[in-house]
Amino acid sequence: MQQPVRIAPSILSADFARLGEEVRAIDEAGADWIHVDVMDGHFVPNLTIGPAVVKALRPHSAKTFDVHLMISPVDTFLGAFAEAGADIITVHPEAGPHLHRTVQQIKSLGKKAGVSLNPATPAKMLDYVLEELDLVLVMSVNPGFGGQSFIDSQLRKIEAIRKSIDKSGKPIDLEVDGGIDAETAKRAVDAGADVLVAGTATFRGGSGQYAENIRRLRGQ
Secondary structure (H helix, E strand, O other): OOOOOEEEEEHHHOOHHHHHHHHHHHHHOOOOEEEEEEEEOOOOOOEOOOHHHHHHHHHHOOOEEEEEEEOOOOHHHHHHHHHHOOOEEEEOHHHOOOHHHHHHHHHHOOOEEEEEEOOOOOHHHHOOOHHHOOEEEEEOOOOOOOOOOOOOOHHHHHHHHHHHHHHHOOOOEEEEEOOOOHHHHHHHHHHOOOEEEEOHHHHOOOHHHHHHHHHHHOOO
């Protein structure tokens, strides 16, 4: 069943010179989760942050740290991000040879497990792991950089995954990341999403604007 919409601002669009303050600001502005994009310059064409930064940010918010690992091979880093304070660890099917084993490893670390699908990755990649998951993340842009435009074809994928989740009867979050603004947020939610990742749309206008930005993403 589709749950109430939660907003997970991506710190990829924050001021990196003031990350701790930025995390506190979006927490106070009404963010539900803090979304952390980890990129390795190999699996995706960008470099961002590692476990040390997640650990440094952890004291700045008690909200869920939603850590999206765009790194390959991913298995060797799971323990470090779990220890750093991740609450949800999301991986890509292409980031290792044994997705089911990776999901089990995340669970064994006491964390929630997510799987992310790139725009060209089909929903059927979830067929034999969906019931093990806590979260599915649909990328509505090609991962690597913020500020890209929403890829409309992903709405069909969101709808298909929503049906699969509902059929499973399990409380699996369906998250969408990429090109999310007030207009595309509504379309993603209508298709079945219940968690929205938004970087540019959240952090636009400075900290005094964050609460209003988040409110608009909720469609309020």
